[in-house]
Amino acid sequence: MDKHEHHEDHNETWHMSHAESEQILEDVAFYRTLISNVVFIGKQGQADWVLVDCGIGHYAKRIIEAAEKRFGNHPPKAIVLTHGHFDHVGSAEKLADHWDVPIYIHPMEMDYVTGKEDYPVGDATVGGGLFSILSPFFPTKPVRLGKYIQPLPTEGGLPFLNDWTIYHTPGHTPGHISLFRQNDRTLIAGDAIITVKQESSMAVFVQHQHVHGPPAYFTQNWEEAEKSVKKISHLQPSVVITGHGLPMEGELLAEQLQELAANFKELAVPKHQNKLH
Ligand SMILES: [Zn+2]
Ligand SMILES: [Zn+2]
Structure with a gap:
């Protein structure tokens, strides 16, 4: 694992046999790119699968490796982005290049x-751990996915994601989306x-929230964010x-999501921004 092989991207090292997704449901798995998750929709060995989000930069090789472990050499049918922040699109261009597949994002994004x-x-005064964790990964160049990017269809969803409904969940960003599957919630x-x-420790487990509002530093519109959390809570995901x-x-999940939706201003909105409401 410590043996690095040089590649055309010198920032990216090839960690042999390291990258592996974790299965959550029979047809849903995730892979963590240091601080942000990508999601694989598709059963083990399935040929028509979809990638949701692309992680931070320099993770294309590892995402591909994890995908190949799960799906063999089949490329995904498409990449869907929940939003365009750098920690979700960092490896998007390299992945789309490798697989030659379209990338879908909400038109407002x-x-x-x-x-x-x-x-x-970002509003650095909101503090919080995520900003400091992410700061070394802040991009120096704007993201340009023009070659591959397509707007998500506004009606009817995507043909290869039949069971999934795309919900517009703005606030964190204007065109943020979430994907929901009704049959197993x-x-x-x-x-x-x-x-x-x-x-x-049980004390922490009981006393502290696990479900949090969107990352504060990056969230653009807290009123919209609150509406989106209420929308998500209303879906009653399992x-x-x-x-x-x-x-x-x-x-x-149910308890904490309901509590967050009911007390969003207190639990999620940075104190000095509450006055905006
Ligand atoms: Zn974000
Ligand atoms: Zn993020």
């Missing part, structure tokens, strides 16, 4: 991934909500895979 518009500079939430792994943190399920 298009400008941010084609170099036409930049996300607002599985939710892929992106950054509309996130979970954070806590210490395993399993959730978020952009950051571990998947959650069952009673704990």
Whole structure:
């Protein structure tokens, strides 16, 4: 694992036999790119599968390796992005190049991934751990996925994601989406909500939230974010895979999601921004 082989991208090292996704459901698995998750929709060995989000930069090789372990050499039918933040699109261009597949994103998010518009500079005064964790990965160049990017169809969903409904869950970004499957109530939430792994002591487990509002530093519109959390809560997901943190399920998820939706301003909105409401 420590033996690095040189590749055309000198920033990216090839960690042999390292990258492997973790299965959550028979046809849903995730792979963590240091701080952000990508999701594989498709059963082990299935040829027509879909990738949701692309992680931070320099992870294309590892995502491909994890995908090949699960699906063999079949490329995904498409890549779907929950939103265009760099920790979700960092490896998108390399992956689309490798597989030659389209990348779908909500129409309101298009400008941010084609170099036409930049996300607002984050509000560093909100503090929080994620900003400091992410800061070494802040991109130096704008993301330009113009060659591959396509707007998600506004009606009817995507043909290869028949069971899944795309929900517009703005706030964190204008065109943020979540994917929900009604038949088993599985939710892929992106950054509309996130979970954070806590210490395993029972006190922490009981006392602290695991379901959190969107990452504060990057969230653009808290009123929209609150509406989106209420929308997600209303769906009553039984399993959730978020952009950051571990998947959650069952009673704990239901309780904490309801609590977050009911007390969003207190639990999620940075204190000095509450006055905006
Ligand atoms: Zn984000
Ligand atoms: Zn994120």
